[in-house]
Amino acid sequence: MVIKIGAKPTAPPAKPGLLFEAEKHLYRMNTFTNSPEYRRVSGVTTVIGSTLNKPALVDYKMNSVARAVRENLADVLAMHADVKASRLHPFDFDKKLIAMSEVRRDRAAARGTAVHAAAEKVADGQKVSVPKELQKPVDHYDKWLYDNDVEVVLKERPCGNRTHWYAGTFDLICKFHRGAYAGQTWMVDLKTSNQVYGETALQTIAYKNCEFYVDEDQIDRPMPEVEGIGVLHLTKEGAFLHPLGDMQAASDEFAAILLLFNSRKRRDGLIRRAS
Incomplete structure (x- = not known):
């Protein structure tokens, strides 16, 4: 390695303490400042949301499903008929109904x-x-x-x-x-x-x-x-x-x-x- 006379050493670029994968909403944190070793770390909202009972959120989800059935009754009945006729798996019926119930939530999240x-x-x-x-x-x-x-x-x-x-x-x-x-x-x-x-x-x-x-x-x-x-x-x-x-x-x-x-x-x- 040849070092030119008068050249100043360049510090290596800093390694951020946190890396964030937006698609997965996943954080990785290094074990100390500038460490190259990263490990998965739980986010604050995940820690709280997975642990704390939220009656208001439970009520909101139940009301959202009820509203989805009321506002999309014809579609829900058609899907139910498909389940009875074995054209639609019950699990897929549940997934579609849940998706209907989350439309308002997703709009509110986008607004926020x-x-x-x-x-x-x-x-x-x-x-x-x-x-x-x-x-x-x-x-x-x-x-x-x-x-x-x-x-x-x-x-x-x-x-x-x-x-x-x-x-x-x-x-x-x-x-x-x-x-x-x-x-x-x-x-x-x-x-x-x-x-x-x-x-x-x-x-x-x-x-x-x-x-x-x-x-x-x-x-x-x-x-x-x-x-x-x-x-x-x-x-x-x-x-x-x-x-x-x-x-x-x-x-x-x-x-x-x-x-x-x-x-x-x-x-x-x-x-x-x-x-």
Whole structure:
């Protein structure tokens, strides 16, 4: 190897702490900063969603199936006739009915994604053009930023905790320069659903307790300190910030959920079932 006199050594490119496969919604995290070894890691929403009982979600799914049958009764009856005539397998009938019931959910998810994307640009001070039905939530977000003189510290960054082995992507870390929380820095989650729930405290505290985030240059950075956690509900009527209470209590609760999530295999192995 020949090294030219006066040449400066070049540092190898940084290896991001997290890799994300969007199609599978799958995170992989390396074992330490710049390590080439990556292992699969569970996302915060997966940890919470797989562990915490959500009666409102169960009711929503049941109501969605009932609505799908009512709104598509002729198609459902035709599919049922095909099952009776052995032209359609019962399993395929169930899959088609479930797909019908998820149309509204998928539309709502697409709407939420579009509002989030627009909100990210608004936070950068960009003017955005969105469909008419999304304009009001986006405008209210813009007004909320102005009214509270919000400084965007970080937005939409992957973050991870190697000690407790979980990861995710937070919406917003911001500092208020006006209003009730002036001078404070908060971790804020943006929601566009019909309702918001206190369980978002678990999500925001999990992000707050991450050890690092990955910046735009794919370099691991320490997470900023925050004094509060909250959920910002973006609706047609306005943007409403809901404080999510005591961070230590939320941290203890997420730790309990993480323990239950990580111990599933132990419980599943307690009883051997005949194959």
